[in-house]
Amino acid sequence: MxxxxxxxxxxxxxxxxxxxxxxxxxxxxxxxNPAGRAQVKPNIVFVLTDDQMPGTENRMPALQNNLVRGGVKFSNTVSTYPLCCPGRAVIQRGQYPHNTKIYGNSEPQGGWEKFQRLRLHQNTVATWLDGAGYQTGLFGKYMNNYRDRLIPPGWDRWYAWNGVDQGWTSVNDQGNVKNLDRQQADVLVADKATAFLKSRLDGAAPVFAFVNFGAMHEPYPSSDIDADKFKGLNVPRTPAFNEDDVSDKNPSIRNLNRLSRGEISDLDSQYRQSLRSLQRVDRFIGNASDILRRHGEMDDTYFVFYTDNGAHFGQHRLTHGKLQPYEEDINFPLILRGPGIRSNVVEPGLVGNHDIAPTIADMANAQAPAFVDGRSVMPLATGAATAWPRTAVLSIREPDLNPPPQWGVLRMQNQKYIRFQNGAREYYDLATDPHEVDSDPGAVSAETRDHWERRIDEIRACSGQECQAAENAPTFPPPAAP
Ligand SMILES: [Ca+2]
Structure with missing residues (x-):
């Protein structure tokens, strides 16, 4: 201690x-403390990237050395809505998107204006931790379309980008709005967050730093020292990349042509640039870890690493983007490190981004409100859980101004059932087909498909504690009476 x-x-x-x-x-x-964790409240450093493709976390050496090898990586982490603003609302509130009602990056579907209009900003993980005695600080990207002098409740230190949608042009630094050089934005986020840690770690109160980077979102700004990295590296050529046969898929994919040589070359180039942009995030993780060690606080600090949503680069013949129901977009691994958490473990238990806020509350020994749909994953992270009864997490894309398809994914431990609004259905056995190249809804019975359709509707309608029952329901329907 x-x-x-x-x-x-x-x-x-x-x-x-x-x-x-x-x-x-x-x-x-x-x-x-029933979990037997630190008696003194631990610090919490939450690093959130933007549009990060699963697998690219392996190209971040400081993340690997400090957090992954010293912590738990959740290999089945469901993003409940793979888009920036909906994801950030879920992450701050611990609610499914059908309960935040944030379905897009701007009005009327979502954005900061709607988040504020619905008063969602008044009760978040920041207010819970502030109430539990934490010194809280937010750095970098907050909500899309935030361009306000208002500092949301719960934040003691505030350094948030301002701008329309993704066009960050200024920063609100503790109420003072200053111009922002977008090329340097992530460097400044790292600097401000580092200064916050250095100045606050010697205080009596624990620290909660929520550090939001622009990487690896377009346009991939990076530093000169990273210019020579990843030369010759291409997007991994998994079976999903420029998929050979898409006749098994819904019409929005089935009608796509194979990627051209030029498109593939562009994707590879973007991928290398995006990896370079991530190195700024990685250096922050390395520096923050060093500072914590120097202050003797590393063993009293939780790290949380995640992205607001995943992204695809050429999988299933799609070029670059998000908002698709496939694993690249909805299964970026949550990574946790800290007191009581197991070391160097890949944990397959099913978790979701609606679990992050209640997990952070649990780390802080703070009370999460009754509206929270997710659950703390600390029993899985520490190894205290003897069972993890959840059998499914729902991911959705709701009607919005973007083109179809809209969809709902029932993401189960080793299976995935996708219902498209246009009537199409896809099913993948992830144990045998992790890259989702062979959809076969006929592989399961009509009774099972009906059961999964009902489960999508039940989770889509749940709120608060009742979401746990909806997520814990049996994977398969009970056998019919003889
Ligand atoms: Ca994003």
Whole structure:
């Protein structure tokens, strides 16, 4: 307990302050902690990237060395709505998108204006942690279309990009709006977040830093020192890349031509640029880890690493984008490291981005409100869970101004059932077909398909605690009576 050692030093310097701290530590210890984790509230550093394709996390050495090898990587993490603003609303509130009602990046589907209009900003993971005594700070991308002098409740330190949609032109630095050089935006995010950690770590209160990078979203700004990295590297040529046969898929894919040589060359070039842009995020993770170690706080700090949504680069004949029901867009791995969390473990238990806020609340020993749909994944991360009863998580794309298809995915442990609004259905056995190249809804019975259709509707209608029952329902329908 390094912070406890510091408390003892404070005691020597100031008898009164020392007595108060000793009392606080005694009271904290007296409350006990059922998970057996740190008695002093841990720091939490949450790094969120933008549009990151699954697998690219393996090209981030500091992330690998500090977080993945020292923590748990969840290989089945469902993004409940693979688009920026809906994802960020889910992440801050711990709710499914059908409960945040944020379905797009701007009005009337979503955006900061709608998030604020629905007063969702008033009750988030920031207010929960602020209420639990944390020093909170947000850095970088907040919500699409945020261009306001208002600092949302719960944030003590505020450094958030302003602009229309993705066009960040300025930054709100603690209420002062300044011009922003977009090329340098991620460097500044890292600098401001690093300064926050350095200045606040010696305080008595624990720190919650929510650090939001623009990488690896287009247009992939990167630093000169990374210019020579990833030369000759291409998008992984999995069976999904420029898929040979798409006759098994819904019409929006079935009617696509194979990618041209020029399109593939562009995708490979974008992929290399995006990996270079991620190195700024990676350096932040390395620097933050070093600072925490120097302050003796690394073992008292949780790291959370995730993206607002995944992205595809040429899979299933799609060029570059998101908002598709396939694994590239909806299964970026959540990575956790910190007190009590297992080391160097890939955990296959089914989790979702609606679990992140309640998980952070659990780490902070803060109370998550009853509206939260997700659940803490700490029992899985620590290994305390003897069972994980969840059998499915729902991912959706709701009607919006973008072209169809709209869809709902029932993402099960090893299976995936996709219902398209246009009537098409896809089914993948992920155990034998992890790249989703052979959809075969006929491989399961009509009763099973009906059961999965009902489950999509049930999860799509759930709220709060009842979402757990909807997600825990049996994967297969009960056998018919003889
Ligand atoms: Ca995004």
């Amino acid at each position: 390094n912070r406890a050692h510091k408390s003892a030093a404070t005691f020597v310097l100031s008898l009164l302050a020392g007595l108060a701290l000793v009392f606080a530590l005694w009271a904290d210890a007296g409350l006990g």
